[in-house]
Amino acid sequence: MPEKKCKIGIMGGTFDPIHIGHLVVAEAVRLEYLLEKVLFIPAGNPPHKQNLSVTPARHRYIMTVMATCSNPHFHVSPLEIERDGPSYTIDTVMTLVKQYGTDTDFYFITGVDTVRDLPTWNKIDKLLELCHFVAAARPGGVGTIDDIIKYFGAAGQRRIHRLATPELEISSTDIRERIKSGRSIKYIVPENVENYILKENLYRN
Numbered sequence: 001m002p003e004k005k006c007k008i009g010i011m012g013g014t015f016d017p018i019h020i021g022h023l024v025v026a027e028a029v030r031l032e033y034l035l036e037k038v039l040f041i042p043a044g045n046p047p048h049k050q051n052l053s054v055t056p057a058r059h060r061y062i063m064t065v066m067a068t069c070s071n072p073h074f075h076v077s078p079l080e081i082e083r084d085g086p087s088y089t090i091d092t093v094m095t096l097v098k099q100y101g102t103d104t105d106f107y108f109i110t111g112v113d114t115v116r117d118l119p120t121w122n123k124i125d126k127l128l129e130l131c132h133f134v135a136a137a138r139p140g141g142v143g144t145i146d147d148i149i150k151y152f153g154a155a156g157q158r159r160i161h162r163l164a165t166p167e168l169e170i171s172s173t174d175i176r177e178r179i180k181s182g183r184s185i186k187y188i189v190p191e192n193v194e195n196y197i198l199k200e201n202l203y204r205n
């Protein structure tokens with residue numbers, strides 16, 4: 001099959017807060033797959049975090065803009081924070097397909113932990129028809145995704161990919177805990193994001 005003309009990456013996440021793990025992975029996937037750009041899309045209402053308290057979308061969106069502004073290939077979309085209800089990726093990708101046309105290939109960028117959850121995602125079979133998933137290695141013993149690729153059969157083989165990226169033992173959970181206990185987050189988030197967190201007094205309680 002001939003290659004489509006345009007390739008766009010989608011980096012979806014709660015980004016509570018965004019950290020250099022997200023940025024390193026997005027840039028590695030962009031370079032490997034020759035993506036024209038990467039759209040960072042903060043989840044308004046993350047489907048698998050319905051029972052957890054999440055920082056207001058406004059703050060997460062602003063931090064995502066601040067973290068990505070120095071990379072000309074990174075853009076931030078308010079699509080999910082402007083939509084009501086759970087932020088299902090299928091709704092987002094269908095909107096993007098309408099916006100960009102069928103001549104664009106979409107690559108949803110994730111960590112391996114997220115890919116392991118794919119069988120539970122809303123309308124996953126349809127989603128695998130519309131976009132690729134690229135799973136970046138993440139420390140923490142999540143291990144292989146071979147069984148997940150197998151689970152989805154031919155669609156899994158065609159649409160789910162692994163990429164060896166620098167493994168950074170960084171998570172938003174750890175950053176929130178560091179702030180709560182007064183420990184440094186320097187160099188784990190971009191400096192402007194660190195300053196924003198301090199200024200807005202986020203994650204203290």
Ligand SMILES: Nc1ncnc2c1ncn2[C@@H]1O[C@H](COP(=O)(O)OP(=O)(O)OP(=O)(O)O)[C@@H](O)[C@H]1O
Pocket residue numbers: 012013014015016021022025109110111112113114136137138139168169170171172173174
């Ligand atoms: N250090 C990392 N290495 C590789 N992928 C990562 C890393 N941190 C996050 N990701 C991936 O980025 C996407 C968005 O992650 P998310 O915003 O939930 O961050 P998180 O650090 O996992 O947050 P939390 O600790 O609150 O669950 C997910 O697909 C996740 O797997």
Ligand SMILES: O=C(O)c1ccc[n+]([C@@H]2O[C@H](COP(=O)([O-])O)[C@@H](O)[C@H]2O)c1
Pocket residue numbers: 011012013014015041043046047048049087088089090114120121122
């Ligand atoms: O569509 C779904 O069913 C679905 C279920 C879980 C997660 N997602 C998306 O996966 C991305 C990472 O989610 P999270 O909770 O790890 O930040 C984010 O863009 C979510 O909207 C999507």
